[in-house]
Amino acid sequence: MEDRVSEPKLVLVFSGKRxxxxxxxxxxxxxxxxxxxxxxxxxxxxxKHQYAQEHGLDLDQLLGPGLYKEQYRADMIRWGETRRRQDPGFFCRLATRGAQQPVWVVSDARRLSDLQWFWSEFPRQTRSVRVQSSETTRQQRGWSFTAGVDDAESECGLDSGIEFDWIISNEADALSLEEQLQPILKLAEEAADNH
Ligand SMILES: Nc1ncnc2c1ncn2[C@@H]1O[C@H](COP(=O)(O)OP(=O)(O)O)[C@@H](O)[C@H]1O
Ligand SMILES: C[C@@](O)(CCOP(=O)(O)OP(=O)(O)O)CC(=O)O
Structure with a gap:
């Protein structure tokens, strides 16, 4: 267990495809x-912080949504996997260091080891949420299939074998996000009230 000033009351771990x-x-x-x-x-x-430092790259651009990140994605995946093999909780620990709010929303779990880290550190507080969209919708948002990325663990590691607590369908013709997120927001508000 990490040394923390305060424990989170709720940890919502999100995953989903690009x-x-x-x-x-x-x-x-x-x-x-x-x-x-x-x-x-x-x-x-x-x-991205550490990868940018080691490779002399522009961190702001790596953090942004543009093409720059995509040029380095496959290599960043490989680099990150080497790190995770040595220590599966490495990036989880760094990302959560210093977080003080009662509700943590982790936006990008990709591998079983990511989820396992949160389940093991915060067994009572952790809930898993999957965001789903069709390939057509993702294409409209700029996605196209890239070998070495979309067929790798980074994108497929949580495709099966997980019983997510919630699955959110992020499609124009689905129930509104407001409605779908209602139970999650209610739980988060209750967690914050008990803080
Ligand atoms: N429900 C939505 N309504 C409008 N735009 C959306 C919606 N969901 C996603 N987008 C847009 O689609 C793009 C990709 O979404 P993003 O959240 O960056 O995906 P991811 O983090 O899963 O790669 C962004 O430009 C985002 O603003
Ligand atoms: C090397 C990565 O961490 C790059 C992730 O970058 P983003 O989290 O910005 O990606 P998307 O939101 O899916 O576009 C992937 C990994 O395997 O860890």
Whole structure:
């Protein structure tokens, strides 16, 4: 267990394919709860930070949504996997260090080891959420299949074998996100009230 000033009351661990809308949905949750109550934690944050430093790259561009990140994605995946093999909780620990809000929203779990780390560190508080969109919708948002990325563990590691606590369908013709997120927001508000 880490040395922490305070433990989170609720940890919502999100996963989903590229352009399924993980950032969109997790930002929406944070906007609804407010940044005093809820922080969005990205496991890719410390990964990109360290990768940029070691390779002399522009961190801001790696953190952004543009093509720059995509040029380095396959190599970042390989680099991150080497790190995770030595220590599966490495990026989880770095990403959660210093988080003080009662509700943590982790926007980008990709592998079973990511989820296992949260289940093991915060067994009572952790809930898993999957964001799903069709390939057509993801294509409309700019996705196209890239070998070495979309067929790798980084994108497929949580495709099967997990019973997610919630599955959110992020599609124009699905129930509105407001409605789908209602039980999650209710749980988060209760967790924050008991803080
Ligand atoms: N429900 C939605 N309504 C409008 N735009 C959306 C919606 N979901 C996702 N998007 C847009 O699609 C793009 C990809 O979403 P993003 O959250 O970045 O995906 P991911 O983090 O899963 O790769 C972004 O430009 C985002 O604003
Ligand atoms: C090397 C990565 O961490 C890059 C992740 O970058 P983002 O989290 O920005 O990706 P998307 O939101 O899916 O576009 C992937 C990994 O395997 O760890």
């Amino acid at each position: 352009k399924s809308g993980k950032d969109y949905v997790t930002d929406l949750i944070q906007n609804r709860l407010g940044s005093d109550v809820c922080c969005v934690l990205r496991l890719s944050g410390p990964l």
